[in-house]
Amino acid sequence: MSATPAAPCLLHALNLVKTHPGAEKPAVDHLNMHLEQGEFLSILGRSGSGKSTLLHILSSLILPDAGKVLFQGRDICAAPDNERNHLRRRDFAVVFQQHHLLPYLSALENVLLPFLRGLSPITAQEQDNARRMLEKVGLSGKENSLPGRLSGGEQQRVAIARALARGARILFADEPTGSLDSVTGTSIIQLLRDLNREGLSIIMVTHNPEFASWTSRSITMGDGRTLQG
Amino acid sequence: MTLFTIPLRHAKAKWPRTLLLIAVLTLGLASMTGLHRVSGMIGESFEKKLISYGANILITPKKESLNISYGGYSLGDVSLDERPLFLGEAITAINRIPLRANIAVIAPKMLTAARISGGARQESSVAVVGVDFEQEIALKSYWEAAAGSLSSPGPDAPGEPVPALAGALAAEKLGLTPGQDLEINGRALRLGGVLRSTGSDDDSVIFVPLGLAQAMADKPGLASFIEVAALCSGCPIEDLVEQLSAALPGAETRALAQVAETRMYAVNFAQNLAFSVSLVILVTACAMLIMSMFSAVAERRREIGLMRAVGFSRARVFAVFVSEAAGMGFLSGAAGYAAGRFLSSYVLNRLQLAENAGLDFDLLNFMAVSLAAALAAALAAILPARSASRVEPAEALIAL
Numbered sequence: 115m116s117a118t119p120a121a122p123c124l125l126h127a128l129n130l131v132k133t134h135p136g137a138e139k140p141a142v143d144h145l146n147m148h149l150e151q152g153e154f155l156s157i158l159g160r161s162g163s164g165k166s167t168l169l170h171i172l173s174s175l176i177l178p179d180a181g182k183v184l185f186q187g188r189d190i191c192a193a194p195d196n197e198r199n200h201l202r203r204r205d206f207a208v209v210f211q212q213h214h215l216l217p218y219l220s221a222l223e224n225v226l227l228p229f230l231r232g233l234s235p236i237t238a239q240e241q242d243n244a245r246r247m248l249e250k251v252g253l254s255g256k257e258n259s260l261p262g263r264l265s266g267g268e269q270q271r272v273a274i275a276r277a278l279a280r281g282a283r284i285l286f287a288d289e290p291t292g293s294l295d296s297v298t299g300t301s302i303i304q305l306l307r308d309l310n311r312e313g314l315s316i317i318m319v320t321h322n323p324e325f326a327s328w329t330s331r332s333i334t335m336g337d338g339r340t341l342q343g
Numbered sequence: 344m345t346l347f348t349i350p351l352r353h354a355k356a357k358w359p360r361t362l363l364l365i366a367v368l369t370l371g372l373a374s375m376t377g378l379h380r381v382s383g384m385i386g387e388s389f390e391k392k393l394i395s396y397g398a399n400i401l402i403t404p405k406k407e408s409l410n411i412s413y414g415g416y417s418l419g420d421v422s423l424d425e426r427p428l429f430l431g432e433a434i435t436a437i438n439r440i441p442l443r444a445n446i447a448v449i450a451p452k453m454l455t456a457a458r459i460s461g462g463a464r465q466e467s468s469v470a471v472v473g474v475d476f477e478q479e480i481a482l483k484s485y486w487e488a489a490a491g492s493l494s495s496p497g498p499d500a501p502g503e504p505v506p507a508l509a510g511a512l513a514a515e516k517l518g519l520t521p522g523q524d525l526e527i528n529g530r531a532l533r534l535g536g537v538l539r540s541t542g543s544d545d546d547s548v549i550f551v552p553l554g555l556a557q558a559m560a561d562k563p564g565l566a567s568f569i570e571v572a573a574l575c576s577g578c579p580i581e582d583l584v585e586q587l588s589a590a591l592p593g594a595e596t597r598a599l600a601q602v603a604e605t606r607m608y609a610v611n612f613a614q615n616l617a618f619s620v621s622l623v624i625l626v627t628a629c630a631m632l633i634m635s636m637f638s639a640v641a642e643r644r645r646e647i648g649l650m651r652a653v654g655f656s657r658a659r660v661f662a663v664f665v666s667e668a669a670g671m672g673f674l675s676g677a678a679g680y681a682a683g684r685f686l687s688s689y690v691l692n693r694l695q696l697a698e699n700a701g702l703d704f705d706l707l708n709f710m711a712v713s714l715a716a717a718l719a720a721a722l723a724a725i726l727p728a729r730s731a732s733r734v735e736p737a738e739a740l741i742a743l
Contacts, residue, residue: 170737175735176737199651200654202654203654204654208653216349216646217356218352218355218356219352226344227653228654230345230346230659231346232659233346
């Protein structure tokens with residue numbers, strides 16, 4: 115499902131600035147961008163162009179030094195810590211280049227991580243949901259496998275299933291194919307495109323122009339600014 | 344699956360580290376529980392031995408007296424109102440106090456003066472002390488027979504002369520020898536033995552059965568005073584005195600402070616030493632746990648970053664680390680308690696510090712030690728867990 119000009123704006127970044135401690139130049143420098151509902155946006159750029167920093171700000175993993183990120187009209191950068199935790203639990207989902215699974219939990223348990231509350235156990239409905247997500251990413255039958263027993267592509271699929279299990283509104287993917295071979299990488303992009311067609315909004319950071327061409331819109335970054343798009 | 348599945352699975356996956364930590368904590372807790380028990384039993388054993396050196400509580404009739412003096416010349420105290428000490432009632436009351444188990448010996452006395460005949464001297468005055476021989480010998484195991492035997496005085500048998508013991512000085516002055524038939528205030532007695540000199544008042548008196556002394560003093564059922572030997576390793580002597588005073592409102596109960604303090608010093612020394620060593624062990628074990636947890640936090644920064652990235656609050660990350668430490672603490676407490684009981688039994692039996700010291704496994708103590716160990720481990724993990732909860736997700740994930 116590709117975005118249309120009439121689609122409502124889901125995420126809006128205004129004048130973002132972020133300088134990493136010790137760095138001379140800002141990683142993100144007065145940058146503006148937006149994501150529309152149902153859009154698959156790719157952020158292209160060379161190493162050090164600031165694209166991952168931008169993704170981490172948009173997904174509320176880090177805070178900018180200046181600027182705003184509006185999600186459904188509300189500035190998430192000004193929100194308290196617990197509200198941003200909640201946002202990452204429910205509305206946002208992040209997939210990293212390295213799959214970042216807990217090695218001692220099974221594939222199913224890794225998918226269930228965002229559901230953990232404390233002493234109250236995971237419900238049967240949550241378990242079913244997680245199983246369905248694993249099935250959706252093509253991993254049925256591997257629910258009880260530990261990450262060490264899965265291939266790189268399978269691990270990335272588990273990470274995507276985990277990202278989607280709670281019904282996230284936006285999927286943030288930081289170089290999701292970066293550590294995979296080209297065939298596996300292509301299959302992951304294909305999976306993301308399928309998910310986008312089902313209505314999921316995605317922002318993907320990549321340095322691969324071919325993968326970027328599969329998305330509905332691309333922006334290119336250089337020196338922390340938008341060069342194109 | 345709950346939040347606590349994470350520490351559980353991590354502990355299982357890293358089993359050599361987990362096992363090593365549990366082993367170190369178990370060793371510490373086994374030493375602590377073992378030392379505590381050994382010191383407790385040594386303390387009790389010390390005290391039982393020390394009890395044989397006399398009483399530490401004295402119960403006397405309550406009396407009011409008036410000091411008479413005139414022109415700087417004292418005529419001494421005049422007793423105005425002395426309440427009798429009824430022996431039967433007193434013993435019943437003593438047996439009912441909550442700390443009765445700590446009382447080892449109850450030795451009542453009846454003092455009276457009498458006329459004695461049958462020795463080398465024809466007739467003389469003598470101080471007679473009526474005692475319960477069984478209790479008295481238990482109280483004064485330092486008594487030794489210079490002649491005759493201590494065990495000879497027994498219960499009165501009809502028709503038989505009443506048995507008696509003589510102090511060393513009294514026997515010498517009156518020319519008494521064991522087996523001799525005597526007459527005290529017209530009552531027939533047979534001297535069972537003569538005590539070796541003790542350097543105390545015991546040297547100058549004749550000991551007779553309590554009933555006889557009461558009859559001679561014309562005070563049936565009464566006692567002049569009661570000496571009590573109490574074991575104080577489990578409670579302060581003040582508690583015992585307080586309970587005895589409450590049980591015997593008509594009598595005066597006081598602790599023989601010097602005796603009690605000396606006794607408690609010996610008992611407390613062993614226990615304080617064990618406590619100090621235990622504290623050092625506990626602090627060392629906790630320090631090891633803290634170091635290990637800090638190193639685990641450093642190793643698991645990526646995991647922590649991931650937890651935070653999927654929406655774990657700082658409190659949840661904190662709970663993961665604290666619960667992992669608490670779990671290890673609980674297991675170590677349980678294993679340490681069991682090992683400590685086993686080791687202490689072995690040591691006590693091996694060194695003959697107690698007779699047939701069994702495991703004496705106490706479920707309540709077991710739970711208390713396990714929970715206390717879990718709490719100590721959780722407290723030790725607070726700083727590392729706090730440091731874990733402060734890991735910023737992006738920092739941890741980008742760094743790798």
